[in-house]
């Protein structure tokens with residue numbers, strides 16, 4: 001079995017789609033192999049029937065034929081190269097697309113995979129699988145054809161000498177079988193090192209400013225240097241092993257060549273063989289070397305690709321289905337019954353959240369406010385209790401559809417490299433410019449956007465060239481564009497000046513009187529809103545941390561509301 005049954009679930013469709021391309025490349029490479037096999041035979045004819053027989057007519061005839069075949073081989077080589085590149089690149093793209101999709105659908109119940117590690121798998125491991133499943137297998141089939149054809153032609157020239165390579169092959173096979181486990185473990189080591197290296201790069205670069213502020217950049221650089229050294233050492237070990245394995249087949253090849261030279265030379269001296277036969281025989285023996293190595297190398301290439309398949313499989317296995325039924329858009333209420341998210345530290349909470357109301361979700365840092373809201377979109381697993389939308393369990397709906405109903409503005413606003421307009425349209429892809437400008441005004445960004453390039457203002461990756469308040473305003477502008485009947489503002493105003501926050505809150509109030517708005521805020525003007533409901537999470541164990549905005553009044557409130 002090349003791969004396990006679980007992997008076949010995602011690999012089989014990729015291979016099925018690649019099949020026509022593989023077929024085309026296979027046909028072309030078999031044709032090229034047939035041409036390649038014919039050439040030494042023609043050389044033999046040129047020598048024996050032309051040169052040795054002193055027949056100029058035949059000499060010219062076979063030489064011309066040989067030249068034509070050579071030209072054909074060149075043309076075929078080019079065509080094969082182009083078709084091969086196209087088909088194998090298509091297959092890699094297909095595999096990466098699926099793996100990327102799986103990475104985007106990662107089940108929140110699974111531990112996060114570091115960014116760099118995920119990227120190394122998407123790029124490096126997909127490439128390794130593509131190289132094996134496409135390139136290596138194809139090369140091996142071509143090699144098999146060349147080998148069989150070559151051996152047949154050699155046997156046709158003289159069957160006795162074919163016994164030499166045939167007898168040596170089992171020795172090589174035994175050696176390769178014994179060597180395979182080490183090939184696999186070394187490949188695993190190298191791939192893991194590559195993942196670790198990418199993780200360090202991605203994490204360090206994304207924390208560049210923090211590390212610089214702490215004076216820790218050089219230490220990270222030194223750590224990266226050490227990782228590089230151990231990667232190089234791993235690569236050297238892998239290479240040395242590959243060379244050792246390869247050397248064995250080369251030595252056996254040299255034994256075959258020496259044997260042919262000795263025995264064939266002896267047959268020519270005795271007058272049993274014409275010289276052309278010896279030359280053709282030697283050419284075939286040399287030609288067999290590459291295919292034999294490819295074929296036997298296939299066995300080890302599969303061991304390496306198994307490592308890559310397992311690493312990519314971990315991405316596929318951790319993905320979940322995001323589709324599912326949609327909750328009613330005209331929903332009335334969300335009911336929480338003794339609910340707590342996994343990882344949270346508050347007492348189970350019960351509440352009914354009605355459409356059109358304003359709710360403050362309160363509690364000290366780290367108690368589980370964000371996680372509680374995340375259970376509503378199935379972005380955090382439930383530890384106990386239940387959440388329902390109009391009497392139906394949240395689990396009955398698909399996460400994607402739930403996110404269409406409930407917009408959870410994350411605590412850290414996500415800004416992508418691109419224009420301001422592109423960033424806003426993430427929330428409403430079909431919104432016109434007028435709607436975007438309206439959202440900018442409502443999010444208190446109109447003046448700023450006009451002073452820049454308007455909707456065409458370029459934003460840097462993660463919004464690194466913006467102030468914290470600007471990033472939060474862009475995130476809020478997206479909320480004004482979204483059509484979600486429920487919105488969660490998770491510390492969405494924490495970095496905005498008081499006057500600005502008041503303006504945005506007033507705009508929210510006017511714009512969305514019918515929606516359910518849930519706020520999480522430790523301090524600032526948000527806490528002064530006229531809430532219909534305050535839900536305060538109280539801890540199951542004494543917490544050392546306390547929110548700055550907590551007042552004796554609110555603590556009193558907490559005791560009343562906590563269930």
Ligand SMILES: Nc1ncnc2c1ncn2[C@@H]1O[C@H](COP(=O)(O)OP(=O)(O)OP(=O)(O)O)[C@@H](O)[C@H]1O
Nearest residue numbers: 342343344345363364365366367368369370371372
């Ligand atoms: N992805 C996760 N998997 C498991 N546990 C998590 C995850 N994210 C957060 N937690 C844990 O859940 C607990 C609650 O985190 P949460 O972010 O919900 O707190 P919070 O009340 O919103 O805090 P803050 O006010 O500081 O934002 C924390 O102890 C945290 O360590």
